[in-house]
Amino acid sequence: MSHSVYVFDAYGTLFDVHAAVRKHAAAIGPNSTRLSAVWREKQLEYSWTRSLMGQYADFWELTREALDTAYNMVPDCDPSYKQTLLDAYWKLDTYPEVPEVLKALKEQGARLAILSNGSPAMLESAVQAAGMTDVFDEVFSVDPLRRFKPDPEIYDMVTTHFRIYPQACSFQSSNRWDIAGATKFGMRTVWINRAQAPEEYHDLTPTAVLTSLSGLIALG
Incomplete structure (x- = not known):
């Protein structure tokens, strides 16, 4: 080796990273794939901007913030699943x-x-x-x-x-x-x-x- x-x-x-949304896609709505993509994009974006600013927040906090933003950007997705998605991200x-x-x-x-x-x-x-x-x-x-x-x-x-x-x-x-x-x-x-x-x-x-x-x- x-x-x-x-x-x-x-x-x-x-x-x-898209497994959480995929499991509940039908209930979340037809734009669930877009929601998942934005969630991931913002999660990463926030990590880079935090590093550059020297203002750290751990990845779980950024993950929660990114999901909030994703729902704001894809508003036709059912927001009642927000906590369900966050819970799913741990597994x-x-x-x-x-x-x-x-x-x-x-x-x-x-x-x-x-x-x-x-x-x-x-x-x-x-x-x-x-x-x-x-x-x-x-x-x-x-x-x-x-x-x-x-x-x-x-x-x-x-x-x-x-x-x-x-x-x-x-x-x-x-x-x-x-x-x-x-x-x-x-x-x-x-x-x-x-x-x-x-x-x-x-x-x-x-x-x-x-x-x-x-x-x-x-x-x-």
Whole structure:
């Protein structure tokens, strides 16, 4: 195995960020997909603006604020489901291939970790709900640094903890901007391009691009 540590972004990479709305789509209304998309967009936007301003609020607070904004921007969706959606976010579904891929990497002797903007409580809940408590060697939240990815110090948390050089770490994320940040830091990066989005950040290209985590084992 060429990489001793495999690090995964959580939301959008391991956990399906749209699962919460999808479960209640019929009741929420015909624009539920739009609601979910805006919720995610604003959640990320707020993390970047908070980091740039130096005014930190944890990811759960941003998630709640983003949902409020999403409902304001997509007003024909049923607001009575707001709390239901927030509750569901603590126990998001994993993508179908996730358990098998993580198990295979673990059996090959890799150390596994999560590196996420999520708050410690959010990540603990998500990992427990997915039955993956014993899978990960470490779950890193940005919370101790009070900044969000792609700040370089976030990625440094991993290499410092495991006492490895960046190139010994394989970093997987569905977020292209996250991959750009990890690439700049020096990690081997694998963009999980589930949405088949166009390439961006051409000066910070990933080592590989996959449509799901399934190809990660063959990649080595």
